[in-house]
Amino acid sequence: PAAVIVAIDGPAGTGKSSTSKSVAAKLGLGYLDTGAQYRAITWWMLNNGIDVNDATAVADAAAKPVIVSGTDPSAPTITVDGLDAAGPIRTQEVTAAVSAVSAVPEVRSLITDLQRSIAAEAPNGIVVEGRDIGSTVLPDADLKVFLTASPEARAARRSGELKGKEAADLAATREALIKRDTADSSRKTSPLAKADDAVEVDTTELTLDQVIECVVTLIEGAS
Numbered sequence: 606p607a608a609v610i611v612a613i614d615g616p617a618g619t620g621k622s623s624t625s626k627s628v629a630a631k632l633g634l635g636y637l638d639t640g641a642q643y644r645a646i647t648w649w650m651l652n653n654g655i656d657v658n659d660a661t662a663v664a665d666a667a668a669k670p671v672i673v674s675g676t677d678p679s680a681p682t683i684t685v686d687g688l689d690a691a692g693p694i695r696t697q698e699v700t701a702a703v704s705a706v707s708a709v710p711e712v713r714s715l716i717t718d719l720q721r722s723i724a725a726e727a728p729n730g731i732v733v734e735g736r737d738i739g740s741t742v743l744p745d746a747d748l749k750v751f752l753t754a755s756p757e758a759r760a761a762r763r764s765g766e767l768k769g770k771e772a773a774d775l776a777a778t779r780e781a782l783i784k785r786d787t788a789d790s791s792r793k794t795s796p797l798a799k800a801d802d803a804v805e806v807d808t809t810e811l812t813l814d815q816v817i818e819c820v821v822t823l824i825e826g827a828s
């Protein structure tokens with residue numbers, strides 16, 4: 606059978622990563638976390654003294670870091686210039702800076718090219734999760750899913766993923782999530798958006814297993 610390409614988009618805290626990884630593992634597909642790539646380039650900018658709010662400086666530096674994503678859903682990896690970035694890209698510092706970096710068109714164009722080549726090379730197909738995968742990166746995907754959930758559910762899920770001090774403040778988590786979604790949805794270049802032909806799944810009242818089941822059924826129907 607031909608390689609199946611699945612795009613899973615939606616705001617933060619809707620269960621994109623957990624769902625995409627499990628679906629890919631179940632069906633023997635690759636898995637690509639595109640948010641991790643934007644986080645990785647942001648981490649590099651912060652480490653190299655680039656002012657993330659200076660779009661020109663970010664654009665000028667965008668091609669310098671070498672970002673490599675490993676697409677095994679049971680052990681996804683991300684490196685920047687050969688350094689393991691999986692841990693550091695999840696800090697609050699990177700989370701707070703990523704929307705500014707990901708809004709820069711030069712950054713998007715480089716990362717989009719990288720994503721397209723990774724998807725094209727996946728032998729059995731791939732599940733790609735992000736914000737603009739169905740709308741911009743892979744418009745010909747076999748299936749496009751757009752996950753949503755209430756702000757309360759999203760903040761609670763994200764809070765559960767954070768550790769210790771960061772998990773304590775649910776209200777702050779909710780506020781930071783909404784701020785990031787607003788920035789991601791309102792940027793000029795390929796904003797967070799549901800593609801016209803995407804299937805919307807509201808996960809507020811669903812368990813992770815139910816969402817996985819739903820997406821697997823959609824893929825079986827699409828391929």
Ligand code: C5P
Nearest residue numbers: 617639640641643703704707735736737
């Ligand atoms: O999915 P995650 O929350 O890790 O994404 C981090 C950030 O990366 C998002 O807030 C957004 O700014 C950016 N992003 C994007 N396009 C994608 C995936 C992520 O702009 N396809």
